[in-house]
Amino acid sequence: MPETKEITSPEQAAAERWEQETVAPVIQKRPERRQRFEGVSLEEVNRLYTPADTEGIDFERDISFPGEFPYTRGIHPTGYRGKLWTMRQFAGFGTPEETNARFKYLMHQGQTGLSVAYDLPALMGYDSDSPLSEGEVGKCGVAVSSLADMEILFDGIPLEEVTVSQTINAPASIFLAMYLVVAEKQGADWKKISGTLQNDILKEYIAQKEWIYPIRPAMKLVTDTFEFCTQHVPRYNPISVSGYHIREAGATAMQELAFTLRDGVEYVDWGVRAGLDVDEFVPRISFFFNAHNDFFEEIAKYRAARRIWARVMRERFGAKSERTLQLRFHTQTAGVSLTVQQPLNNIVRVAIQALAGVLGGTQSLHTDSYDEALALPTDRAALIALRTQQIIAEETGVPNTVDPLGGSYFVEALTKKMEDGALDYFEKIDAMGGMVEAIEKGFPQREIQESAYQYQKAVERGEQTIVGVNKYQMSDEPEVPILIINEGVRESQIARLEKTRTRRDKGAVANALEGLKRATQSGENTMPATIEAVRAYATLGEICDALRDVYGLYEEPAF
Amino acid sequence: MSERKIRVLVAKPGLDGHDRGAKVIARALRDAGMEVIYTGLRQTPEMIAAAAVQEDVDAVGVSILSGAHNTLCPRIISLLRDEGMDDCLVLVGGIVPQDDIPRLKEQGVAEVFLPGTSTEDIVRFLRDNVKPRE
Numbered sequence: 001m002p003e004t005k006e007i008t009s010p011e012q013a014a015a016e017r018w019e020q021e022t023v024a025p026v027i028q029k030r031p032e033r034r035q036r037f038e039g040v041s042l043e044e045v046n047r048l049y050t051p052a053d054t055e056g057i058d059f060e061r062d063i064s065f066p067g068e069f070p071y072t073r074g075i076h077p078t079g080y081r082g083k084l085w086t087m088r089q090f091a092g093f094g095t096p097e098e099t100n101a102r103f104k105y106l107m108h109q110g111q112t113g114l115s116v117a118y119d120l121p122a123l124m125g126y127d128s129d130s131p132l133s134e135g136e137v138g139k140c141g142v143a144v145s146s147l148a149d150m151e152i153l154f155d156g157i158p159l160e161e162v163t164v165s166q167t168i169n170a171p172a173s174i175f176l177a178m179y180l181v182v183a184e185k186q187g188a189d190w191k192k193i194s195g196t197l198q199n200d201i202l203k204e205y206i207a208q209k210e211w212i213y214p215i216r217p218a219m220k221l222v223t224d225t226f227e228f229c230t231q232h233v234p235r236y237n238p239i240s241v242s243g244y245h246i247r248e249a250g251a252t253a254m255q256e257l258a259f260t261l262r263d264g265v266e267y268v269d270w271g272v273r274a275g276l277d278v279d280e281f282v283p284r285i286s287f288f289f290n291a292h293n294d295f296f297e298e299i300a301k302y303r304a305a306r307r308i309w310a311r312v313m314r315e316r317f318g319a320k321s322e323r324t325l326q327l328r329f330h331t332q333t334a335g336v337s338l339t340v341q342q343p344l345n346n347i348v349r350v351a352i353q354a355l356a357g358v359l360g361g362t363q364s365l366h367t368d369s370y371d372e373a374l375a376l377p378t379d380r381a382a383l384i385a386l387r388t389q390q391i392i393a394e395e396t397g398v399p400n401t402v403d404p405l406g407g408s409y410f411v412e413a414l415t416k417k418m419e420d421g422a423l424d425y426f427e428k429i430d431a432m433g434g435m436v437e438a439i440e441k442g443f444p445q446r447e448i449q450e451s452a453y454q455y456q457k458a459v460e461r462g463e464q465t466i467v468g469v470n471k472y473q474m475s476d477e478p479e480v481p482i483l484i485i486n487e488g489v490r491e492s493q494i495a496r497l498e499k500t501r502t503r504r505d506k507g508a509v510a511n512a513l514e515g516l517k518r519a520t521q522s523g524e525n526t527m528p529a530t531i532e533a534v535r536a537y538a539t540l541g542e543i544c545d546a547l548r549d550v551y552g553l554y555e556e557p558a559f
Numbered sequence: 560m561s562e563r564k565i566r567v568l569v570a571k572p573g574l575d576g577h578d579r580g581a582k583v584i585a586r587a588l589r590d591a592g593m594e595v596i597y598t599g600l601r602q603t604p605e606m607i608a609a610a611a612v613q614e615d616v617d618a619v620g621v622s623i624l625s626g627a628h629n630t631l632c633p634r635i636i637s638l639l640r641d642e643g644m645d646d647c648l649v650l651v652g653g654i655v656p657q658d659d660i661p662r663l664k665e666q667g668v669a670e671v672f673l674p675g676t677s678t679e680d681i682v683r684f685l686r687d688n689v690k691p692r693e
Binding site: 120121123124126132133134135136139140204208209210211248249250336339340341373374375449452453456459460466469470479482484485556558 | 573574575576577578579582583586587599600625626627629630631654656657673674675677678679
């Protein structure tokens with residue numbers, strides 16, 4: 001039975017007329033392929049979008065021009081005509097030597113920025129020789145246990161010129177310290193170096209779950225990096241507020257948008273409470289989103305993200321500087337969408353997802369390699385991923401005009417829907433007392449789990465198609481070569497750790513670690529003491545242990 | 560007479576925190592009428608074996624995507640055998656290179672489920688392979 005709609009405008013009347021006069025007879029002859037059309041977020045999409053769907057949207061107020069409030073169409077007036085996005089491929093595996101060689105290879109192939117993947121022991125604050133690290137050293141990223149490893153990782157890479165993004169969270173302040181000390185040893189000026197630290201601990205509790213300390217002390221460490229960078233490393237982005245992992249854990253696009261931006265608000269709240277000026281530190285907060293399969297939904301998500309951030313910064317925090325209002329973001333294609341089955345198909349998925357990121361106005365982009373559902377990427381697979389970006393940038397013509405989809409009835413309506421849905425989540429989270437409290441209650445975690453389960457069920461019912469997995473399967477697939485991580489990484493790491501521990505000044509290490517504990521207990525900024533410990537070649541595990549002694553460990557509540 | 564429900568321990572060993580798969584599986588098995596215990600994150604092989612004994616499970620489902628399967632799985636299996644849990648099935652789900660699968664099976668892994676597996680296939684596998692008990 002057709003729904004009865006209340007018709008309140010000529011635009012709605014016109015659309016209704018088309019439905020009845022033109023569409024209805026056609027559907028009678030040939031029904032549509034489905035009762036309900038939906039994308040990966042399982043949100044229903046209408047047959048057609050018309051001016052009736054954009055009635056509440058005002059061009060000047062809501063869409064406007066690129067480089068102008070509320071930045072829906074992008075933060076740069078000239079889009080990619082001035083500067084293309086940064087092609088920043090995430091890489092890291094094995095020893096620091098191996099990853100250093102991969103970095104140099106990628107830069108030689110035209111990559112314009114670096115992004116480091118660290119291994120699980122590093123992410124969890126353990127040295128390569130810890131018993132807990134066994135089987136994991138150099139597997140999901142590069143093994144780094146002290147400044148000695150970091151010096152090798154960036155050997156021959158001038159940190160004053162190249163921007164480096166580091167994916168590290170719970171022990172992020174220590175990696176920032178190591179990075180700064182390596183830069184200093186290269187003779188670089190801290191005032192000139194740029195780059196990004198992921199340092200987004202909230203999404204760890206929500207989604208990725210590489211935590212160490214309880215939430216509140218962990219937030220203090222994050223706030224310390226904001227304060228330190230504002231004073232000493234002004235061009236550095238001390239945080240990349242990440243929706244990527246939230247999405248990978250199963251969130252819908254709208255949940256990714258909502259939880260990520262609300263995390264952003266939480267960091268700004270903490271910075272303000274620490275006495276920082278919004279217009280000084282917020283311009284260095286950057287974001288990181290996923291690019292999943294539902295093309296238009298993704299583009300709408302990025303556009304909505306910019307509009308929400310601009311409005312929230314102005315209305316909620318009284319921001320005045322334009323830079324504070326402008327949301328800048330990195331994009332990575334959806335690892336979770338890659339299939340083991342017929343892996344070359346992943347090249348196509350990645351290309352389409354990357355295109356959505358570009359049409360959404362991303363500042364930098366990582367394209368996944370086709371073999372990443374099997375293992376870490378081979379050189380060959382990583383090269384195709386980079387070439388995919390170069391083809392979008394230089395062959396398709398897409399970067400020639402700014403926000404080409406702006407004004408599309410569908411994209412504008414979807415952008416508004418994303419914004420409204422995210423703001424509903426903001427209200428719920430605000431009512432709980434903020435994001436830290438919402439996480440303590442398990443709210444975002446449960447929302448994401450539910451979406452992950454519903455999506456899996458939709459795939460199993462065949463409502464969501466995954467080519468090669470639940471449709472168009474092949475029994476005999478050619479195998480693709482994969483990267484094998486040599487099991488000797490742990491031994492060579494252990495050898496270097498032993499050498500480092502013998503050569504360093506033991507008294508200096510002990511003093512530095514005591515100094516860090518004192519700073520932690522007194523509540524002062526922990527960055528200077530962390531830098532001292534790193535300089536003395538205290539290892540990652542030793543520094544984290546000092547903090548673990550003071551802060552304790554996070555225990556995930558059951559839900 | 561009520562049939563004993565199949566009891567499964569869903570375990571997440573190693574340092575990795577990606578628990579989407581483990582949680583989806585746990586819920587799917589519960590929805591299929593099984594009793595499921597989820598260990599939570601970062602369990603050592605010793606903790607997993609102890610939980611399997613304590614909960615008297617028919618199967619342990621190990622979720623791994625970090626590449627540490629060759630280190631962790633044999634250890635879990637040998638600890639289970641030491642405890643006399645010879646009939647307890649050990650299943651692995653996650654990112655495991657094709658070439659590692661035969662070795663894992665030789666070591667006693669009952670089945671390896673790669674990305675894209677339907678939860679229904681896992682339910683069916685458990686129903687077909689768990690040994691009936693008194």
